[in-house]
Amino acid sequence: MSEPVPIHAEGIFIMGIDGGVWEDLIFEYLDRDHYYRGLMRSRETLLNELRTVMSNMQGFLDEETIKINGEVVRARVVDISLGFRGSFDRPYLEFYIYFKGNLKRGVNKYEDYYEEEVAEYDYEIVWLFPPGFKIxxxxFAGEGSIMGNGNILRLMVKKGLRVGNYESITFEVP
Structure with missing residues (x-):
């Protein structure tokens, strides 16, 4: 039996005017042996697996150093869910993550320091800032573009690209 293989990821970060950031992180898998479907036969088995995966994700987040305006903030995994995209071959795990920093009028900066690695699959990141904020x-590694009224950042990373070590966004709060 083969393990599910990650094939794509997407992270959507939504910053509030209070400096709180909700992250919706989705990992899609190819699961030909239906490992995740099998977990659904027992509620207890499924919940234990999701708790383990959630704990592992929290461990990865704890290894990062996230700063907003130079102050370290802690990201917390709030919850996790399992779903399927059209068939049991295409499960996804969705993590709900939250962190908060102190914003000020004028120029602000988000920074994230984490272990450098090579991307094992394509992924996309979207940052949504409140109206009036300006990136x-x-x-970041990969290709990016500022969209909307200057308050949306879209990033795309291709499999095989070296990523990590440092990323940042400098933005203005009115």
Whole structure:
């Protein structure tokens, strides 16, 4: 029996005017042996597996250093869910993550320091800032573009790209 293989990920970060950030992180898998479907036969088995995966994700987050305006903030996994995209071959795990920093009028900066690695699959990241906020600059691996009224950042990373170590977004709060 083969393990599910991650094939794509997407992270959507939504920043509130209070500096709180909700992250919706989705990992899609190819699961030909239906490992995740099998877990659904027992509620207890499924919940134990989801608790373990959630704990593992929290461990990865604890290894990162996230800063907003130079102050370290802690990201917490709030919940997790399992779903399927059209068939039991295509499960996904969705993590709900939250962190909060202190914003100020004028220029602000989000920074994330984490272990460098090579992307094992394509992934996309979208940052949504409140209306009136303006993204001034960003530093990420991959290709990015500022959209909307300057308050949306879309990033795309292709499999095989070296990522990590440092990323940042400099933005203005009115």
């Amino acid at each position: 001034l600059d960003y530093e």
